[in-house]
């Protein structure tokens with residue numbers, strides 16, 4: 324299967340947008356989730372949110388710890404503990420940031436068939452879920468770091484912005 328979707332990089336406005344909840348899980352949504360999964364795999368990522376693919380919808384795909392998730396309207400319902408992890412992001416190529424997150428979380432979501440799920444996640448999976456659910460709420464990982472951490476990666480952000488505008492011109 325081919326996909327026309329592409330990854331939107333910082334500072335694309337759609338990354339700052341809280342996405343719309345999906346009302347019905349139909350064949351179109353199912354197909355979008357499959358295309359997002361393909362795009363994520365092609366880009367060698369562990370997670371992708373729909374707004375990173377330019378779509379204003381509450382959808383995320385995740386593959387980590389040997390498990391695959393294609394989820395609709397995911398929401399964190401419980402948090403416990405703390406964990407520090409070095410994270411990357413497909414919308415911020417070349418940037419890695421140490422982010423403090425909850426160690427354990429519970430998530431409610433619908434699966435690709437529209438069935439409701441309650442997931443309990445910890446460690447790496449909990450981190451990836453928090454990163455992706457942040458995306459559909461319009462939050463990027465650079466919003467989670469201190470002013471000083473952000474100042475340190477300023478030159479890298481500038482480089483991403485520059486390569487973006489070159490792509491647009493070509």
Ligand SMILES: [Zn+2]
Pocket residue numbers: 411412413414454458
């Ligand atoms: Zn990301």
